[in-house]
Amino acid sequence: MAEIKQITTEELRHLDGQEGMILQGCGGDLQEWVDGINGLLTEAGILLDGSRFESVSVFQHQELTNLLFPFDGVKLDVGKLAMWRLQTHGQFGGTWLSDYVPNQLGGFTQEQQRQKPKMELLGQDGNIFGILGRASRLLKEAGQKGQADEMFRRVTSSGSYAEALHIISEYVDTELSSHTPPSKSHQKKKGRSAYER
Known part of the structure:
Protein backbone atom coordinates (compact mmCIF):
# COMPACT_ATOMS: atom_id res chain seq x y z
CA MET A 1 0.00 0.00 0.00
CA LEU A 105 2.36 29.36 -5.27
CA GLY A 106 4.58 32.24 -6.40
CA GLY A 107 7.66 30.17 -7.22
CA PHE A 108 10.24 28.02 -5.47
CA THR A 109 12.03 29.24 -2.35
CA GLN A 110 15.56 30.20 -3.34
CA GLU A 111 17.25 29.86 0.07
CA GLN A 112 19.04 26.64 -0.87
CA GLN A 113 20.88 28.35 -3.72
CA ARG A 114 22.28 31.07 -1.44
CA GLN A 115 23.79 28.47 0.88
CA LYS A 116 25.54 26.31 -1.74
CA PRO A 117 29.01 25.21 -0.60
CA LYS A 118 31.84 25.99 -3.05
CA MET A 119 33.78 23.20 -4.76
CA GLU A 120 36.24 23.36 -7.65
CA LEU A 121 36.05 20.73 -10.36
CA LEU A 122 39.21 21.84 -12.13
CA GLY A 123 42.15 19.67 -11.15
CA GLN A 124 39.91 16.82 -9.88
CA ASP A 125 40.51 13.38 -11.29
CA GLY A 126 37.69 12.37 -13.63
CA ASN A 127 36.18 9.85 -11.19
CA ILE A 128 32.53 10.87 -10.79
CA PHE A 129 32.22 8.95 -7.51
CA GLY A 130 35.17 10.86 -6.03
CA ILE A 131 33.58 14.17 -7.07
CA LEU A 132 30.17 13.05 -5.77
CA GLY A 133 31.75 12.02 -2.43
CA ARG A 134 33.41 15.44 -1.97
CA ALA A 135 30.18 17.27 -2.86
CA SER A 136 28.18 15.08 -0.42
CA ARG A 137 30.66 15.77 2.39
CA LEU A 138 30.48 19.54 1.79
CA LEU A 139 26.67 19.50 1.82
CA LYS A 140 26.53 17.44 5.03
CA GLU A 141 29.03 19.79 6.70
CA ALA A 142 26.73 22.68 5.69
CA GLY A 143 23.78 20.92 7.38
CA GLN A 144 22.16 19.91 4.10
CA LYS A 145 21.99 16.11 4.44
CA GLY A 146 18.64 15.99 2.59
CA GLN A 147 20.21 17.82 -0.35
CA ALA A 148 23.20 15.44 -0.29
CA ASP A 149 20.92 12.37 -0.36
CA GLU A 150 18.78 13.83 -3.16
CA MET A 151 21.91 14.73 -5.19
CA PHE A 152 23.28 11.20 -4.73
CA ARG A 153 20.01 9.63 -5.97
CA ARG A 154 19.85 11.91 -9.02
CA VAL A 155 23.53 11.45 -9.96
CA THR A 156 23.46 7.65 -9.66
CA SER A 157 20.43 7.49 -11.99
CA SER A 158 21.77 10.05 -14.49
CA GLY A 159 22.62 9.01 -18.02
CA SER A 160 26.08 10.48 -18.61
CA TYR A 161 29.19 11.93 -16.99
CA ALA A 162 28.33 15.44 -18.20
CA GLU A 163 24.76 15.19 -16.84
CA ALA A 164 26.11 13.96 -13.49
CA LEU A 165 28.48 16.95 -13.26
CA HIS A 166 25.64 19.36 -14.00
CA ILE A 167 23.44 17.74 -11.32
CA ILE A 168 26.27 18.06 -8.75
CA SER A 169 26.64 21.71 -9.81
CA GLU A 170 23.00 22.37 -8.87
CA TYR A 171 23.81 21.48 -5.24
CA VAL A 172 27.37 22.80 -4.80
CA ASP A 173 28.82 25.90 -6.41
CA THR A 174 31.23 24.77 -9.15
CA GLU A 175 32.58 26.25 -12.37
CA LEU A 176 29.51 24.76 -14.11
CA SER A 177 26.89 26.18 -11.73
CA SER A 178 26.19 29.31 -13.79
CA HIS A 179 26.21 27.47 -17.13
CA THR A 180 23.36 25.57 -18.72
CA PRO A 181 24.17 22.05 -19.90
CA PRO A 182 25.74 22.14 -23.40
CA SER A 183 23.56 21.05 -26.29
CA LYS A 184 24.28 17.73 -28.00
CA SER A 185 25.63 19.42 -31.17
CA HIS A 186 27.93 21.55 -29.01
CA GLN A 187 29.20 18.46 -27.19
CA LYS A 188 29.99 16.73 -30.48
CA LYS A 189 32.10 19.64 -31.69
CA LYS A 190 34.02 19.89 -28.44
CA GLY A 191 34.53 16.18 -27.96
CA ARG A 192 35.24 14.97 -24.43
CA SER A 193 34.48 17.11 -21.41
CA ALA A 194 37.38 19.11 -20.05
CA TYR A 195 36.91 17.21 -16.76
CA GLU A 196 37.30 13.75 -18.29
CA ARG A 197 40.70 12.15 -18.15
Whole structure:
Protein backbone atom coordinates (compact mmCIF):
# COMPACT_ATOMS: atom_id res chain seq x y z
CA MET A 1 0.00 0.00 0.00
CA ALA A 2 1.34 3.43 -0.96
CA GLU A 3 2.34 5.87 1.76
CA ILE A 4 0.36 9.13 1.57
CA LYS A 5 1.91 11.95 3.54
CA GLN A 6 0.41 15.36 4.27
CA ILE A 7 2.58 18.33 3.23
CA THR A 8 2.07 22.10 3.16
CA THR A 9 2.26 24.38 0.13
CA GLU A 10 5.35 25.92 1.79
CA GLU A 11 7.06 22.50 1.75
CA LEU A 12 6.16 22.22 -1.95
CA ARG A 13 8.03 25.47 -2.58
CA HIS A 14 11.20 23.82 -1.23
CA LEU A 15 11.12 21.03 -3.86
CA ASP A 16 13.11 23.01 -6.43
CA GLY A 17 14.97 20.68 -8.79
CA GLN A 18 12.49 17.83 -8.29
CA GLU A 19 9.70 16.83 -10.65
CA GLY A 20 6.37 15.11 -10.32
CA MET A 21 2.75 15.23 -11.44
CA ILE A 22 0.08 17.02 -9.44
CA LEU A 23 -3.57 15.98 -9.73
CA GLN A 24 -6.05 18.61 -8.51
CA GLY A 25 -9.41 18.18 -6.82
CA CYS A 26 -8.97 14.65 -5.48
CA GLY A 27 -12.01 14.17 -3.26
CA GLY A 28 -12.93 11.07 -1.26
CA ASP A 29 -10.64 8.17 -0.37
CA LEU A 30 -7.05 9.16 -1.24
CA GLN A 31 -5.81 5.55 -1.17
CA GLU A 32 -8.36 4.73 -3.89
CA TRP A 33 -7.02 7.66 -5.94
CA VAL A 34 -3.43 6.43 -5.63
CA ASP A 35 -4.33 2.80 -6.41
CA GLY A 36 -6.51 3.94 -9.33
CA ILE A 37 -3.80 6.17 -10.86
CA ASN A 38 -1.18 3.42 -10.43
CA GLY A 39 -3.57 1.03 -12.20
CA LEU A 40 -4.42 3.44 -15.04
CA LEU A 41 -0.76 4.33 -15.70
CA THR A 42 0.32 0.68 -15.61
CA GLU A 43 -2.44 -0.23 -18.09
CA ALA A 44 -1.42 2.63 -20.39
CA GLY A 45 2.22 1.42 -20.45
CA ILE A 46 3.41 4.56 -18.63
CA LEU A 47 4.60 2.90 -15.40
CA LEU A 48 7.29 0.42 -16.49
CA ASP A 49 8.71 -2.85 -15.11
CA GLY A 50 6.16 -3.17 -12.29
CA SER A 51 7.10 0.31 -10.97
CA ARG A 52 4.46 2.12 -8.88
CA PHE A 53 4.08 5.42 -7.07
CA GLU A 54 4.75 4.21 -3.51
CA SER A 55 5.16 7.58 -1.78
CA VAL A 56 2.57 10.24 -2.62
CA SER A 57 2.01 13.62 -0.96
CA VAL A 58 -1.34 15.31 -0.34
CA PHE A 59 -1.79 19.06 0.14
CA GLN A 60 -4.62 21.60 0.25
CA HIS A 61 -4.71 24.71 -1.93
CA GLN A 62 -7.63 27.00 -2.79
CA GLU A 63 -10.09 24.60 -1.13
CA LEU A 64 -8.89 21.71 -3.33
CA THR A 65 -7.29 18.49 -2.16
CA ASN A 66 -4.35 17.78 -4.46
CA LEU A 67 -2.00 14.81 -4.83
CA LEU A 68 1.68 15.01 -5.79
CA PHE A 69 3.12 11.91 -7.49
CA PRO A 70 6.92 12.43 -7.34
CA PHE A 71 8.99 10.90 -10.18
CA ASP A 72 11.92 10.12 -7.90
CA GLY A 73 12.56 6.35 -7.88
CA VAL A 74 9.72 5.57 -10.30
CA LYS A 75 10.39 4.09 -13.75
CA LEU A 76 8.06 5.65 -16.31
CA ASP A 77 7.67 6.66 -19.94
CA VAL A 78 7.61 10.45 -19.56
CA GLY A 79 6.56 11.04 -23.19
CA LYS A 80 3.49 8.82 -22.80
CA LEU A 81 2.76 10.41 -19.40
CA ALA A 82 2.83 13.90 -20.96
CA MET A 83 0.26 12.80 -23.57
CA TRP A 84 -1.90 11.10 -20.91
CA ARG A 85 -1.79 14.24 -18.74
CA LEU A 86 -3.00 16.41 -21.65
CA GLN A 87 -5.75 13.94 -22.60
CA THR A 88 -7.05 13.65 -19.01
CA HIS A 89 -6.52 17.29 -17.97
CA GLY A 90 -10.26 18.03 -17.88
CA GLN A 91 -10.81 15.02 -15.60
CA PHE A 92 -7.81 15.27 -13.23
CA GLY A 93 -6.39 18.81 -13.67
CA GLY A 94 -2.96 17.20 -14.03
CA THR A 95 0.05 19.53 -14.09
CA TRP A 96 3.81 19.24 -13.50
CA LEU A 97 5.24 20.23 -10.12
CA SER A 98 7.67 22.58 -11.93
CA ASP A 99 4.68 24.43 -13.52
CA TYR A 100 2.35 24.34 -10.51
CA VAL A 101 4.67 25.99 -7.97
CA PRO A 102 5.55 29.08 -10.09
CA ASN A 103 1.97 29.50 -11.38
CA GLN A 104 0.00 28.75 -8.19
CA LEU A 105 2.36 29.36 -5.27
CA GLY A 106 4.58 32.24 -6.40
CA GLY A 107 7.66 30.17 -7.22
CA PHE A 108 10.24 28.02 -5.47
CA THR A 109 12.03 29.24 -2.35
CA GLN A 110 15.56 30.20 -3.34
CA GLU A 111 17.25 29.86 0.07
CA GLN A 112 19.04 26.64 -0.87
CA GLN A 113 20.88 28.35 -3.72
CA ARG A 114 22.28 31.07 -1.44
CA GLN A 115 23.79 28.47 0.88
CA LYS A 116 25.54 26.31 -1.74
CA PRO A 117 29.01 25.21 -0.60
CA LYS A 118 31.84 25.99 -3.05
CA MET A 119 33.78 23.20 -4.76
CA GLU A 120 36.24 23.36 -7.65
CA LEU A 121 36.05 20.73 -10.36
CA LEU A 122 39.21 21.84 -12.13
CA GLY A 123 42.15 19.67 -11.15
CA GLN A 124 39.91 16.82 -9.88
CA ASP A 125 40.51 13.38 -11.29
CA GLY A 126 37.69 12.37 -13.63
CA ASN A 127 36.18 9.85 -11.19
CA ILE A 128 32.53 10.87 -10.79
CA PHE A 129 32.22 8.95 -7.51
CA GLY A 130 35.17 10.86 -6.03
CA ILE A 131 33.58 14.17 -7.07
CA LEU A 132 30.17 13.05 -5.77
CA GLY A 133 31.75 12.02 -2.43
CA ARG A 134 33.41 15.44 -1.97
CA ALA A 135 30.18 17.27 -2.86
CA SER A 136 28.18 15.08 -0.42
CA ARG A 137 30.66 15.77 2.39
CA LEU A 138 30.48 19.54 1.79
CA LEU A 139 26.67 19.50 1.82
CA LYS A 140 26.53 17.44 5.03
CA GLU A 141 29.03 19.79 6.70
CA ALA A 142 26.73 22.68 5.69
CA GLY A 143 23.78 20.92 7.38
CA GLN A 144 22.16 19.91 4.10
CA LYS A 145 21.99 16.11 4.44
CA GLY A 146 18.64 15.99 2.59
CA GLN A 147 20.21 17.82 -0.35
CA ALA A 148 23.20 15.44 -0.29
CA ASP A 149 20.92 12.37 -0.36
CA GLU A 150 18.78 13.83 -3.16
CA MET A 151 21.91 14.73 -5.19
CA PHE A 152 23.28 11.20 -4.73
CA ARG A 153 20.01 9.63 -5.97
CA ARG A 154 19.85 11.91 -9.02
CA VAL A 155 23.53 11.45 -9.96
CA THR A 156 23.46 7.65 -9.66
CA SER A 157 20.43 7.49 -11.99
CA SER A 158 21.77 10.05 -14.49
CA GLY A 159 22.62 9.01 -18.02
CA SER A 160 26.08 10.48 -18.61
CA TYR A 161 29.19 11.93 -16.99
CA ALA A 162 28.33 15.44 -18.20
CA GLU A 163 24.76 15.19 -16.84
CA ALA A 164 26.11 13.96 -13.49
CA LEU A 165 28.48 16.95 -13.26
CA HIS A 166 25.64 19.36 -14.00
CA ILE A 167 23.44 17.74 -11.32
CA ILE A 168 26.27 18.06 -8.75
CA SER A 169 26.64 21.71 -9.81
CA GLU A 170 23.00 22.37 -8.87
CA TYR A 171 23.81 21.48 -5.24
CA VAL A 172 27.37 22.80 -4.80
CA ASP A 173 28.82 25.90 -6.41
CA THR A 174 31.23 24.77 -9.15
CA GLU A 175 32.58 26.25 -12.37
CA LEU A 176 29.51 24.76 -14.11
CA SER A 177 26.89 26.18 -11.73
CA SER A 178 26.19 29.31 -13.79
CA HIS A 179 26.21 27.47 -17.13
CA THR A 180 23.36 25.57 -18.72
CA PRO A 181 24.17 22.05 -19.90
CA PRO A 182 25.74 22.14 -23.40
CA SER A 183 23.56 21.05 -26.29
CA LYS A 184 24.28 17.73 -28.00
CA SER A 185 25.63 19.42 -31.17
CA HIS A 186 27.93 21.55 -29.01
CA GLN A 187 29.20 18.46 -27.19
CA LYS A 188 29.99 16.73 -30.48
CA LYS A 189 32.10 19.64 -31.69
CA LYS A 190 34.02 19.89 -28.44
CA GLY A 191 34.53 16.18 -27.96
CA ARG A 192 35.24 14.97 -24.43
CA SER A 193 34.48 17.11 -21.41
CA ALA A 194 37.38 19.11 -20.05
CA TYR A 195 36.91 17.21 -16.76
CA GLU A 196 37.30 13.75 -18.29
CA ARG A 197 40.70 12.15 -18.15
